[in-house]
Structures are given as structure tokens and as C-alpha cells.
Amino acid sequence: MIPYEFTCPDCRREIPVTDPMREATLANGCPLCGRSVAKDHFAT
Ligand SMILES: [Zn+2]
Numbered sequence: 001m002i003p004y005e006f007t008c009p010d011c012r013r014e015i016p017v018t019d020p021m022r023e024a025t026l027a028n029g030c031p032l033c034g035r036s037v038a039k040d041h042f043a044t
Contacts, residue, residue, distance in 0.1 A: 002016040002017065002018060003017075003018065003019055003022075003044060004016070004017045004018070004019070004021075004022050004042045004043065004044055005017070005042065005043045005044075006022070006025060006030075006037070006041060006042050007041055007042075007043065008030045008032065008033060008035060008037065008041065009035070009037070009041060010030065010033050010035040011030060011032050011033040011035070013030075013032055015031070015032075017042070022042055025037060026038075026039065
């Protein structure tokens with residue numbers, strides 16, 4: 001079960017993420033383009 005969907009505001013990719021992946025993306029930015037992201041870029 002994937003609890004979140006991340007949508008990058010820069011590269012527009014939609015990526016399903018688990019909770020640890022969400023934490024890592026918030027800390028490190030988008031895994032594809034490196035843009036910094038906020039909690040409101042994640043939908044449940
Ligand atoms: Zn991106």
C-alpha cells in the first residue's frame with residue numbers, strides 16, 4: 001500500500017511514495033530534479 005502521491009511542482013512527475021520516502025523527499029528535494037518540496041506537494 002502506497003500512502004502518498006508526490007507531485008513535483010517543477011518537473012511535474014507524479015510519484016507514489018511510502019512514508020520513509022516522503023520524509024527523504026522533504027529532506028533532500030525531488031528525487032528527479034532536486035527541487036525543494038513542501039508537505040503540500042504530497043497527496044494521500
Ligand atoms: Zn522534480
